[in-house]
Amino acid sequence: MHDELVRQAQGGDAEAFDTLARMVGDRCLAIAVRILRDLDLAEDAVQSALILAWAELRALRDPSRFEPWLHRILTRACYAEARRRKRWSEGLRILPAAGAYGPDDYLTVDDRDLLERAFRRLTVQQRAVLVFHHYLGLSIPEAAERIGIPVGTAKSRLHHAIRALRASVDADARGTASQERLA
Numbered sequence: 677m678h679d680e681l682v683r684q685a686q687g688g689d690a691e692a693f694d695t696l697a698r699m700v701g702d703r704c705l706a707i708a709v710r711i712l713r714d715l716d717l718a719e720d721a722v723q724s725a726l727i728l729a730w731a732e733l734r735a736l737r738d739p740s741r742f743e744p745w746l747h748r749i750l751t752r753a754c755y756a757e758a759r760r761r762k763r764w765s766e767g768l769r770i771l772p773a774a775g776a777y778g779p780d781d782y783l784t785v786d787d788r789d790l791l792e793r794a795f796r797r798l799t800v801q802q803r804a805v806l807v808f809h810h811y812l813g814l815s816i817p818e819a820a821e822r823i824g825i826p827v828g829t830a831k832s833r834l835h836h837a838i839r840a841l842r843a844s845v846d847a848d849a850r851g852t853a854s855q856e857r858l859a
Contacts, residue, residue, distance in 0.1 A: 678743070679742075681693075685733055701726070705718055705719065705722050706811075708721045708722050711751070711803045712757060712758060713795065717761055718754075718757075721753040721756070722750065722753070724753040724756070729749050747823075751824065755800055790845055794840075802834075802836060802837035805837060
C-alpha cells in the first residue's frame with residue numbers, strides 16, 4: 677500500500693502524499709517529541725520534514741524505503757530545530773506542558789522527572805540514536821541508516837548517551853539523598 681502511494685505521490689499526486697503523511701505523521705511526531713523533548717518544536721520539525729519530503733520525493737529511488745528515507749529527513753529537521761531553539765532561547769527555560777509525552781504506567785512521577793532531566797542533558801544527536809534504537813526497537817545499523825550516520829558513530833553516540841544518562845541519574849539521586857538528610 678505504501679509503495680503504490682509513494683509512486684503516485686512521485687507522479688505529482690498531492691492527495692496520495694497527503695494520505696502518506698497522515699499514515700506516518702503520528703509516528704514521526706512521536707519520534708520528534710522524543711528527540712526534541714518539546715511538542716511545539718517537534719511539530720515544527722515534522723512539518724519541515726514533510727514539506728522537504730514532498731519537494732524531494734522524486735529523488736527517492738526505492739518506494740519501499742519511504743519511511744527510512746523520511747526518518748532521515750526528520751532527524752535532520754530535529755537537529756535544525758534544536759539549533760534554532762538554542763540560538764533563540766539562550767538562558768530561557770521552557771517548562772513542558774503536563775502530559776505532553778504520554779503516561780508511563782511503570783514509572784513513578786519522581787522516576788519520570790529524574791529520567792526526563794537526564795534525557796534533556798543529552799545532545800540531540802545522542803537522543804536521536806536512543807530514540808531510534810530503544811523507542812523504535814531498531815538495531816544499531818538500522819538506526820544509523822535512518823539517521824544517516826555511520827554504524828560506528830551510532831554505536832559511539834549510544835554508548836556515550838547511556839553513560840551520560842547513568843551519570844546524570846546517579847548525580848540527581850545523590851543530590852536528592854543529601855537534601856533529604858539535611859531536611
